[in-house]
Amino acid sequence: GVGIGWPPDLDFADLGDSGDNRVRAAQLDEGLEVLTGLWSGEPFSHQGEHYRVTDTRFVPQPLQQPRIPIWVGSTWPHRRPFRRAARWDGVVPLVADPESDFRAPTPDELREIVGYTMEHRTSAAPFEVALGESLSGSEAPAAEVVGPYAEAGATWWLEAIGWPLRDYGFWPEYVSAGPPALP
Numbered sequence: 001g002v003g004i005g006w007p008p009d010l011d012f013a014d015l016g017d018s019g020d021n022r023v024r025a026a027q028l029d030e031g032l033e034v035l036t037g038l039w040s041g042e043p044f045s046h047q048g049e050h051y052r053v054t055d056t057r058f059v060p061q062p063l064q065q066p067r068i069p070i071w072v073g074s075t076w077p078h079r080r081p082f083r084r085a086a087r088w089d090g091v092v093p094l095v096a097d098p099e100s101d102f103r104a105p106t107p108d109e110l111r112e113i114v115g116y117t118m119e120h121r122t123s124a125a126p127f128e129v130a131l132g133e134s135l136s137g138s139e140a141p142a143a144e145v146v147g148p149y150a151e152a153g154a155t156w157w158l159e160a161i162g163w164p165l166r167d168y169g170f171w172p173e174y175v176s177a178g179p180p181a182l183p
Helices: 021-039 080-086 107-119 142-152 170-176
Strands: 044-047 052-056 071-076 090-097 101-103 128-133 156-159
Touching: 021 044, 021 052, 021 080, 071 080, 071 107, 080 090, 080 107, 090 107, 107 128, 107 142
Parallel strands: 071 090, 090 128, 128 156
Antiparallel strands: 044 052, 090 101
Protein backbone atom coordinates (compact mmCIF):
# COMPACT_ATOMS: atom_id res chain seq x y z
CA GLY A 1 0.00 0.00 0.00
CA VAL A 2 1.14 3.51 -0.84
CA GLY A 3 -0.19 7.05 -0.42
CA ILE A 4 0.93 10.63 0.10
CA GLY A 5 0.66 10.37 3.87
CA TRP A 6 -1.18 12.30 6.54
CA PRO A 7 -1.08 14.58 8.49
CA PRO A 8 0.97 16.89 6.27
CA ASP A 9 2.21 19.08 9.12
CA LEU A 10 3.22 16.62 11.86
CA ASP A 11 4.45 13.84 9.59
CA PHE A 12 6.10 15.96 6.92
CA ALA A 13 6.41 19.74 7.23
CA ASP A 14 7.44 19.67 10.90
CA LEU A 15 10.24 17.26 9.93
CA GLY A 16 11.54 19.35 7.01
CA ASP A 17 9.69 17.63 4.16
CA SER A 18 6.98 19.22 2.05
CA GLY A 19 3.61 19.67 3.69
CA ASP A 20 2.06 20.36 0.28
CA ASN A 21 -0.19 17.52 -0.92
CA ARG A 22 0.59 18.18 -4.60
CA VAL A 23 4.34 18.00 -4.00
CA ARG A 24 4.00 14.75 -2.05
CA ALA A 25 1.72 13.37 -4.79
CA ALA A 26 4.41 14.15 -7.39
CA GLN A 27 6.99 12.49 -5.14
CA LEU A 28 4.76 9.43 -4.85
CA ASP A 29 4.26 9.16 -8.62
CA GLU A 30 7.97 9.51 -9.27
CA GLY A 31 8.80 7.17 -6.39
CA LEU A 32 6.55 4.49 -7.89
CA GLU A 33 8.40 4.82 -11.20
CA VAL A 34 11.68 4.32 -9.35
CA LEU A 35 10.35 1.41 -7.30
CA THR A 36 8.96 -0.46 -10.29
CA GLY A 37 12.18 0.21 -12.22
CA LEU A 38 14.21 -1.25 -9.38
CA TRP A 39 11.88 -4.25 -9.09
CA SER A 40 12.56 -5.09 -12.76
CA GLY A 41 15.79 -6.78 -11.71
CA GLU A 42 17.52 -5.05 -14.62
CA PRO A 43 20.13 -2.27 -14.38
CA PHE A 44 18.19 0.92 -13.61
CA SER A 45 18.91 4.65 -13.62
CA HIS A 46 16.54 7.54 -13.00
CA GLN A 47 17.07 11.30 -13.02
CA GLY A 48 13.86 13.00 -11.91
CA GLU A 49 12.65 16.08 -10.14
CA HIS A 50 12.69 14.42 -6.72
CA TYR A 51 14.85 11.30 -6.99
CA ARG A 52 18.07 10.20 -8.64
CA VAL A 53 19.25 6.63 -9.02
CA THR A 54 22.40 5.75 -10.93
CA ASP A 55 23.21 2.33 -12.37
CA THR A 56 21.52 0.26 -9.70
CA ARG A 57 20.23 -3.28 -9.92
CA PHE A 58 18.04 -4.90 -7.26
CA VAL A 59 18.35 -8.66 -7.04
CA PRO A 60 16.72 -10.98 -6.56
CA GLN A 61 13.80 -9.79 -8.65
CA PRO A 62 10.40 -10.11 -6.89
CA LEU A 63 8.70 -13.47 -7.40
CA GLN A 64 5.37 -11.79 -8.12
CA GLN A 65 5.14 -10.74 -11.75
CA PRO A 66 4.88 -8.38 -13.43
CA ARG A 67 5.71 -6.91 -9.98
CA ILE A 68 4.55 -6.78 -6.38
CA PRO A 69 0.95 -5.45 -6.40
CA ILE A 70 0.58 -1.78 -5.48
CA TRP A 71 -2.59 -0.59 -3.75
CA VAL A 72 -3.06 3.17 -3.49
CA GLY A 73 -4.63 4.80 -0.44
CA SER A 74 -7.03 7.50 -1.62
CA THR A 75 -9.45 9.96 -0.05
CA TRP A 76 -12.82 10.69 -1.66
CA PRO A 77 -14.00 13.13 -3.03
CA HIS A 78 -10.49 14.00 -4.29
CA ARG A 79 -10.32 12.54 -7.79
CA ARG A 80 -6.58 12.51 -8.61
CA PRO A 81 -5.69 9.81 -6.06
CA PHE A 82 -8.31 7.51 -7.61
CA ARG A 83 -6.95 8.13 -11.10
CA ARG A 84 -3.51 7.23 -9.67
CA ALA A 85 -4.95 4.06 -8.13
CA ALA A 86 -6.49 3.13 -11.50
CA ARG A 87 -2.96 2.92 -12.96
CA TRP A 88 -1.91 0.34 -10.38
CA ASP A 89 -3.39 -2.78 -8.79
CA GLY A 90 -5.84 -1.64 -6.16
CA VAL A 91 -7.29 1.09 -4.01
CA VAL A 92 -7.83 1.52 -0.28
CA PRO A 93 -10.48 4.26 -0.16
CA LEU A 94 -11.39 6.60 2.64
CA VAL A 95 -13.84 9.52 2.67
CA ALA A 96 -12.89 13.00 3.88
CA ASP A 97 -15.02 13.80 6.91
CA PRO A 98 -14.91 17.19 8.65
CA GLU A 99 -15.80 15.62 12.01
CA SER A 100 -13.27 12.77 12.07
CA ASP A 101 -10.85 13.67 9.24
CA PHE A 102 -11.47 10.33 7.50
CA ARG A 103 -13.93 7.47 7.60
CA ALA A 104 -14.73 4.35 5.62
CA PRO A 105 -17.09 4.91 2.70
CA THR A 106 -20.69 3.79 2.84
CA PRO A 107 -21.65 1.09 0.33
CA ASP A 108 -23.23 3.75 -1.92
CA GLU A 109 -20.09 5.90 -1.74
CA LEU A 110 -17.96 2.84 -2.45
CA ARG A 111 -20.05 2.06 -5.54
CA GLU A 112 -19.42 5.62 -6.80
CA ILE A 113 -15.69 5.39 -5.96
CA VAL A 114 -15.29 2.04 -7.73
CA GLY A 115 -17.21 3.31 -10.76
CA TYR A 116 -15.04 6.43 -11.03
CA THR A 117 -11.81 4.49 -10.57
CA MET A 118 -12.74 1.82 -13.11
CA GLU A 119 -13.58 4.52 -15.68
CA HIS A 120 -9.89 5.43 -15.55
CA ARG A 121 -8.47 1.88 -15.75
CA THR A 122 -6.61 1.07 -18.93
CA SER A 123 -5.48 -2.41 -17.83
CA ALA A 124 -7.55 -5.58 -17.87
CA ALA A 125 -5.45 -6.97 -14.99
CA PRO A 126 -7.27 -7.75 -11.73
CA PHE A 127 -7.96 -4.73 -9.52
CA GLU A 128 -8.52 -4.93 -5.77
CA VAL A 129 -10.71 -2.70 -3.60
CA ALA A 130 -9.73 -3.02 0.06
CA LEU A 131 -11.96 -1.59 2.75
CA GLY A 132 -10.94 -1.33 6.40
CA GLU A 133 -13.37 -1.16 9.29
CA SER A 134 -14.17 -3.05 12.46
CA LEU A 135 -16.87 -5.67 12.77
CA SER A 136 -15.95 -6.48 16.36
CA GLY A 137 -18.32 -3.90 17.85
CA SER A 138 -21.19 -4.38 15.40
CA GLU A 139 -24.52 -5.69 16.62
CA ALA A 140 -25.42 -6.77 13.07
CA PRO A 141 -24.17 -10.11 11.73
CA ALA A 142 -20.88 -9.64 9.89
CA ALA A 143 -22.32 -10.85 6.57
CA GLU A 144 -25.00 -8.14 6.73
CA VAL A 145 -22.31 -5.49 7.17
CA VAL A 146 -19.80 -6.83 4.61
CA GLY A 147 -22.32 -8.01 1.98
CA PRO A 148 -23.34 -4.55 0.73
CA TYR A 149 -19.66 -3.60 0.41
CA ALA A 150 -18.93 -6.72 -1.64
CA GLU A 151 -21.91 -5.87 -3.86
CA ALA A 152 -20.49 -2.33 -4.25
CA GLY A 153 -17.14 -3.69 -5.46
CA ALA A 154 -15.03 -4.41 -2.35
CA THR A 155 -12.74 -7.39 -2.85
CA TRP A 156 -10.96 -7.27 0.55
CA TRP A 157 -12.14 -6.55 4.07
CA LEU A 158 -9.31 -5.35 6.35
CA GLU A 159 -10.52 -5.89 9.88
CA ALA A 160 -9.53 -3.02 12.14
CA ILE A 161 -9.09 -3.47 15.88
CA GLY A 162 -11.84 -0.93 16.49
CA TRP A 163 -12.61 1.33 19.41
CA PRO A 164 -12.92 0.97 22.30
CA LEU A 165 -10.02 -1.44 22.44
CA ARG A 166 -10.97 -4.92 23.60
CA ASP A 167 -9.14 -7.09 26.11
CA TYR A 168 -6.66 -9.57 24.66
CA GLY A 169 -8.93 -12.50 25.59
CA PHE A 170 -11.54 -11.36 23.03
CA TRP A 171 -9.31 -11.73 19.97
CA PRO A 172 -8.36 -15.45 19.77
CA GLU A 173 -11.99 -16.55 19.46
CA TYR A 174 -12.87 -13.61 17.20
CA VAL A 175 -9.98 -14.33 14.80
CA SER A 176 -10.55 -18.12 14.95
CA ALA A 177 -14.11 -17.60 13.69
CA GLY A 178 -12.59 -16.57 10.34
CA PRO A 179 -13.96 -14.17 7.79
CA PRO A 180 -17.68 -13.54 7.55
CA ALA A 181 -19.59 -15.76 5.15
CA LEU A 182 -21.45 -13.68 2.59
CA PRO A 183 -25.13 -14.44 2.00
